[in-house]
Amino acid sequence: MMSRLLTVARAVVDEALGLFVADWRDTLLVVAVVAAAAALVPHLAGAAIGFGTAAAIAAIVAGSAIAAGRPPH
């Protein structure tokens, strides 16, 4: 009984972690973009930071999907 509960608990923890970190490179890039946005707050207008962040992350997602979808040679 205990080992079954532990198996289910481990599966839930794995699932929860996997919600946000399916690909480490994408995760690190997104976090880096947000950190860069935070660093630019005193230097740029809010709209530029906001829309620039959205564009950068959208490019990361699109680029990651295109790279992953490349057929094997």
Next chain:
Amino acid sequence: MDFTALLTAFGGCAVEGVEALTIVLAVGITRGWREPLLGTLAALLALAVPVAIFGPYIIDHVRPTTLKLVIGLLVLLFGVRWLRKAILRAGGAIALHDEDAEYAATLADLAVRPRDWAAFAIAFKAVLLEGVEGAFIIFAVGSSSGHIGSAALGGLVAVFAVIGLGLGVRRPLSRVPENTLKFCVGVALSTLGTFWVIEGLGIAWPDDVVSLPVILAIYTGAASLAVATVGRRVRAGAVAA
């Protein structure tokens, strides 16, 4: 009532509900309905109770900007993950989620398990695992937008709609456009996550009504371009093979 929170929670919970329903249906049709329905109820309670207890505590005790930054970042990472997978499926680089295959696999698994508590356990585990994502969407979207009631309502409506459809049809809901839903929810979560992260950094958007559609257009445009590019490469690879 916040319709953005309601619709986002509805879409996210509907996708997860369809995946959980496939497994619960397989168990219920082969082993009877009592145990899988009890397992489903137990899993929903196991998800709802922590959200109901810790959700209001977190909302009341954490600074709004900190909450927006942290939850916004988690929503953004979550949305980006869904969107990436939806792009790959829409482009044909990976197979669409096949509810019929999932149903057949569950039947095969049940055939080799003893009858003791397998029906309860399989249903409980499926609903719990799929429900983790749904519960996260409800909590994150609701707390960051300040409309947890709207998000919870959207999630509840989705759960009941999927259960009602499933019990009525008594087959895997393989005709539900799951990947299209996942694409739309991925775009919505990426948009909302970005919006909240920037607000969490203390930056004011020019105008909410204008900014959100612009961010949505950026993600939709980039994702659509990626789907077209992935699809073109997959077809070129198939022709060359």
